[in-house]
Amino acid sequence: TTQDWQAADSAHFLHPFTDFQGLARKGARIITEADNIYLRDSDGHRILDAMSGLWCVNVGYGQRALVDAAATQMQQLPFYNAFFQTATPPAIALAEKLAEVTPPQFQHVFFSGSGSEGNDTVVRMVRRYWDVLGQPARQVIISRHNAYHGSTMAGASLGGMSGMHAQGGLPIPNITHIDQPYWVEHKLPGETMDAFGIRAAGWLEAKILAIGADKVAAFIGEPVQGAGGVIIPPATYWPEIQRICDRHGILLVSDEVICGFGRTGHWFGCETMGFRPDLMTFAKGVTSGYIPLGGVMVGDRVAKVLIEQGGEFEHGYTYSGHPVACAVALANIKIIQDQNLVGHVHDDVGPYLAEAFALLGEHPLVGAAETCGLMGALLLVQDKATLKPFDAAVGIGMVCRGHCFANGLIMRAVGNRMIIAPPLVITRAQIDEMAALIRRCLDLTLADVRR
Numbered sequence: 001t002t003q004d005w006q007a008a009d010s011a012h013f014l015h016p017f018t019d020f021q022g023l024a025r026k027g028a029r030i031i032t033e034a035d036n037i038y039l040r041d042s043d044g045h046r047i048l049d050a051m052s053g054l055w056c057v058n059v060g061y062g063q064r065a066l067v068d069a070a071a072t073q074m075q076q077l078p079f080y081n082a083f084f085q086t087a088t089p090p091a092i093a094l095a096e097k098l099a100e101v102t103p104p105q106f107q108h109v110f111f112s113g114s115g116s117e118g119n120d121t122v123v124r125m126v127r128r129y130w131d132v133l134g135q136p137a138r139q140v141i142i143s144r145h146n147a148y149h150g151s152t153m154a155g156a157s158l159g160g161m162s163g164m165h166a167q168g169g170l171p172i173p174n175i176t177h178i179d180q181p182y183w184v185e186h187k188l189p190g191e192t193m194d195a196f197g198i199r200a201a202g203w204l205e206a207k208i209l210a211i212g213a214d215k216v217a218a219f220i221g222e223p224v225q226g227a228g229g230v231i232i233p234p235a236t237y238w239p240e241i242q243r244i245c246d247r248h249g250i251l252l253v254s255d256e257v258i259c260g261f262g263r264t265g266h267w268f269g270c271e272t273m274g275f276r277p278d279l280m281t282f283a284k285g286v287t288s289g290y291i292p293l294g295g296v297m298v299g300d301r302v303a304k305v306l307i308e309q310g311g312e313f314e315h316g317y318t319y320s321g322h323p324v325a326c327a328v329a330l331a332n333i334k335i336i337q338d339q340n341l342v343g344h345v346h347d348d349v350g351p352y353l354a355e356a357f358a359l360l361g362e363h364p365l366v367g368a369a370e371t372c373g374l375m376g377a378l379l380l381v382q383d384k385a386t387l388k389p390f391d392a393a394v395g396i397g398m399v400c401r402g403h404c405f406a407n408g409l410i411m412r413a414v415g416n417r418m419i420i421a422p423p424l425v426i427t428r429a430q431i432d433e434m435a436a437l438i439r440r441c442l443d444l445t446l447a448d449v450r451r
């Protein structure tokens with residue numbers, strides 16, 4: 001029964017990003033099965049998963065081809081590694097496929113088991129690149145406040161989550177942060193979005209100049225900041241970031257762990273945002289979360305130096321290029337291609353979600369409704385006209401999230417932003433269903449705060 005699961009769970013399972021006492025009091029919600037965009041819990045409730053799990057189930061649940069790919073590969077060769085001049089066919093085939101679907105500068109991949117490990121690899125790789133080029137002083141990596149780049153020591157350091165930094169003495173040395181381009185916090189009265197984007201990118205240049213360009217190795221960012229609250233930058237931001245990195249010779253890294261594999265309406269978020277990264281980390285959507293896999297796409301500029309001059313790169317994971325994970329990734333990418341899911345997001349459900357969100361934006365609680373492809377955020381405010389926020393003590397996001405849970409909808413709350421990233425297979429009718437659920441939860445939240 002649910003109670004049995006919950007008792008065993010709180011007795012033994014330390015959940016990630018979870019308040020242990022709170023979990024023990026309330027009991028975990030036990031998810032037992034899923035199909036398409038819907039989950040089922042151990043009490044039989046049907047739940048619309050507007051978060052694709054943790055932003056990862058791009059092709060939706062229950063895709064038989066992924067199950068078959070895993071089973072077939074497990075029988076034939078469940079494991080062999082890629083260390084010491086060995087390889088397996090699925091890893092080679094996936095490397096070739098990734099070179100096809102990523103932007104043209106990417107012809108090489110380094111596999112990891114997760115996004116965090118991918119970003120750790122980036123830290124080591126960019127420093128190695130500058131070492132090989134005889135510029136070992138280029139050590140500093142610049143990232144952004146409120147970014148999420150993973151939970152390993154380097155990943156959490158690249159990330160800009162103050163709570164994570166406070167636990168465990170982070171960031172590690174030579175990682176520093178600039179502000180995110182969040183208009184609600186930083187745009188000046190009367191400033192256009194375009195002007196704001198250029199000014200926000202300028203924070204990077206100011207940081208580079210303060211440190212000294214000859215000490216800066218790379219800048220890393222998510223094209224659209226996900227866990228930080230779906231912060232969609234102005235169109236001018238990333239092209240200006242690109243110009244600044246070019247001007248100072250700094251490597252540009254796109255963390256595509258969320259934005260990759262169709263989420264923003266292109267294969268990769270850097271294509272939506274109009275920039276050309278030197279390195280690109282991915283995970284999640286590469287297998288739609290059916291099995292763990294991540295990696296770093298290595299652009300020509302870095303690959304050439306590492307391959308031709310770098311010798312052995314002393315770095316790797318047991319599961320780098322895991323054959324079963326790679327076989328699943330190939331089946332997953334085949335679905336994205338065969339069903340034209342990127343076009344589906346770009347031309348059909350992305351614009352349709354934008355319309356649905358524009359209507360939700362008229363709700364009295366909503367100060368702004370923003371989307372990019374199939375990522376969306378609703379800013380909950382006390383006063384629509386001035387965007388006056390609720391007192392933090394109200395915990396407005398958590399109140400709304402509670403109503404979502406109770407009404408069969410998974411949405412995430414980030415402070416006062418309610419965010420979604422549904423599976424890419426979602427249909428227009430399902431967007432209508434999701435929007436109706438969101439509206440109901442907003443009404444219930446409004447009734448609570450007026451009480």
Ligand code: PLP
Nearest residue numbers: 114115116148149150257258283
């Ligand atoms: N980078 C981004 C942008 C993420 O959102 C995440 C996870 O949510 C990570 C990296 C870390 O990936 P993983 O949890 O697979 O280690």
